[in-house]
Amino acid sequence: xxxxxxxxxxxxxxxxxxxxxxxxxxxxxxxxxxxxxxxxxxxxxxxxxxxxxxxxxxxxxxxxxxxxxxxxxxxxxxxxxxxxxxxxxxxxxxxxxxxxxxxxxxxxxxxxxxxxxxxxxxxxxxxxxxxxxxxxxxxxxx
Numbered sequence: 001x002x003x004x005x006x007x008x009x010x011x012x013x014x015x016x017x018x019x020x021x022x023x024x025x026x027x028x029x030x031x032x033x034x035x036x037x038x039x040x041x042x043x044x045x046x047x048x049x050x051x052x053x054x055x056x057x058x059x060x061x062x063x064x065x066x067x068x069x070x071x072x073x074x075x076x077x078x079x080x081x082x083x084x085x086x087x088x089x090x091x092x093x094x095x096x097x098x099x100x101x102x103x104x105x106x107x108x109x110x111x112x113x114x115x116x117x118x119x120x121x122x123x124x125x126x127x128x129x130x131x132x133x134x135x136x137x138x139x140x141x142x
Contacts, residue, residue: 001096004131007122014118016094027093030106034090042076043087088115091128 001022004014017023023031042051056073059065079086092111095103095118103114 002131004123004127006124006127010121012099012118012121012123014098014123015096016091017096023094027106031090031093034086034093037086038090041072041079041086043079043085045076045080047076048073091115 001015002018005011055069089111092114
């Protein structure tokens with residue numbers, strides 16, 4: 001497991017899984033869902049340029065595949081508008097404990113509450129990118 005430490009005077013310690021073999025099956029399945037969504041649909045507008053635009057260009061002659069890709073883009077835009085970031089949700093699935101308190105609730109609401117709490121304690125995108133490079137999360141790709 002990896003320990004992330006961040007925050008001001010009152011440091012927060014988050015222990016995350018760094019190996020899929022360590023993860024309980026339910027947690028792996030939930031994280032895997034978000035990894036696949038991130039890989040296929042994306043989490044932010046940069047995914048449009050990197051994925052959807054190129055795919056649409058390549059699929060221009062196939063109406064059904066273009067429609068499917070446009071639907072994926074529609075989901076990405078919906079998620080952005082509703083502040084749903086599947087990359088962050090996949091990270092939340094990797095969180096074993098926060099300040100020694102084990103995180104066992106993997107419901108959508110609990111993952112959102114966990115992310116909000118960590119954000120309020122000072123967790124940033126920069127911290128995730130710097131510290132999750134060795135983990136199994138999508139942050140390893142950046």
